[in-house]
Amino acid sequence: xxxxxxxxxxxxxxxxxxxxxxxxxxxxxxxxxxxxxxxxxxxxxxxxxxxxxxxxxxxxxxxxxxxxxxxxxxxxxxxxxxxxxxxxxxxxxxxxxxxxxxxxxxxxxxxxxxxxxxxxxxxxxxxxxxxxxxxxxxxxxxxxxxxxxxxxxxxxxxxxxxxxxxxxxxxxxxxxxxxxxxxxxxxxxxxxxxxxxxxxxxxxxxxxxxxxxxxxxxxxxxxxxxxxxxxxxxxxxxxxxxxxxxxx
Numbered sequence: 722x723x724x725x726x727x728x729x730x731x732x733x734x735x736x737x738x739x740x741x742x743x744x745x746x747x748x749x750x751x752x753x754x755x756x757x758x759x760x761x762x763x764x765x766x767x768x769x770x771x772x773x774x775x776x777x778x779x780x781x782x783x784x785x786x787x788x789x790x791x792x793x794x795x796x797x798x799x800x801x802x803x804x805x806x807x808x809x810x811x812x813x814x815x816x817x818x819x820x821x822x823x824x825x826x827x828x829x830x831x832x833x834x835x836x837x838x839x840x841x842x843x844x845x846x847x848x849x850x851x852x853x854x855x856x857x858x859x860x861x862x863x864x865x866x867x868x869x870x871x872x873x874x875x876x877x878x879x880x881x882x883x884x885x886x887x888x889x890x891x892x893x894x895x896x897x898x899x900x901x902x903x904x905x906x907x908x909x910x911x912x913x914x915x916x917x918x919x920x921x922x923x924x925x926x927x928x929x930x931x932x933x934x935x936x937x938x939x940x941x942x943x944x945x946x947x948x949x950x951x952x953x954x955x956x957x958x959x960x961x962x963x964x965x966x967x968x969x
Contacts, residue, residue, distance in 0.1 A: 745766040
């Protein structure tokens with residue numbers, strides 16, 4: 722799908738509409754759309770379709786035409802659903818979601834390399850949060866951290882998988898050394914890869930949940946007797962202070 726701010730209406734290619742088995746509404750033969758160059762394209766009909774971005778469905782009327790791209794999302798859809806385009810970060814924003822827009826030549830599978838910002842020394846059997854950087858020009862904003870290469874990190878070093886915002890100057894990463902030896906990561910070494918996230922749901926629960934309430938709900942929902950529940954609650958309180966994690 723192409724997002725085209727120069728198109729006043731949204732269009733679906735005839736073949737794509739037929740393959741999707743949408744119900745095509747007939748339009749008079751005299752109806753046509755005019756391109757920016759002045760050429761007229763005959764309209765085969767209209768259709769009411771449902772587009773899903775993230776967890777939200779959008780209902781919209783589109784024209785059926787013979788075009789090169791499978792579909793074109795025009796200004797009519799953006800205006801009707803209050804979408805805003807962020808060209809700097811290649812995002813499309815709604816009230817509830819941030820949707821990543823990829824360039825026509827962008828490979829969806831492309832990864833961003835994440836490198837260590839400074840020299841890191843990991844003590845044996847410790848976990849910490851370290852500062853990292855994007856290795857090259859940023860191709861997308863939101864991504865999921867994962868191993869860049871299973872054999873790239875030293876034995877016993879694990880990386881937590883998490884969603885990060887690559888527009889930040891520093892990318893936080895949680896890393897653990899589960900070995901019995903100190904492990905070092907030199908500045909500039911590629912330690913992870915980041916794959917693109919195409920949609921971020923920004924809906925949030927308005928009810929504030931405190932840590933105390935979360936722990937209480939966790940203990941109540943676990944299959945334990947009262948003695949085990951008290952012991953687990955005491956262990957959680959013990960681990961809360963002092964913190965078991967440290968920042969570098």
